[in-house]
Amino acid sequence: MSEPLPTDPEHPMTxxxxxxDLIDDHGDTLRSCATQFHQYGGHKVFSGPVRTVRCHEDNGLVKQLLNSPGEGAVLVVDGNASMRTALMGDMIAESAVTNGWAGVVINGAVRDTVALAGLELGVKALGSNPRKSAKDAAGRLDEPVVFGDVAFVPGEWLYSDHDGIVVNAKKL
Structure with missing residues (x-):
């Protein structure tokens, strides 16, 4: 049974x-991510302006950013598709909810998947691994990241649902 679409189109997290339909209406102006993600968060449909983190098996920057005001943004994390450690778990995700983030897309792993499903947050990741990551804050913030044939550019808009992820230069 599919989750009904949210009814408030102005809500920043849905x-x-x-x-x-966005692809049908806007065609090639949208970029469609080819990476096949699993849904882990309580919100299956989410959108917002893109913020980015590039890191490898170290979630220090992810934690720092999600502990700051999100203002309805979606954090896109390029973890180099590593499945060796989780880049986000329930505690960091709870801080994202508290701070008003719409969602998190992780090109890597998460953990605490049962708890993530109960949070009012969009979460997509490649899979899960219970192993913690390093906490050195090694990586880069708010630079374009590329995976799944899409460049995720800070400030552009990401739209995610059951079918996948599309990105546009501006809010639709």
Missing amino acids: GNFTTA
């Missing part, structure tokens, strides 16, 4: 859209 939207009244499907990515398939």
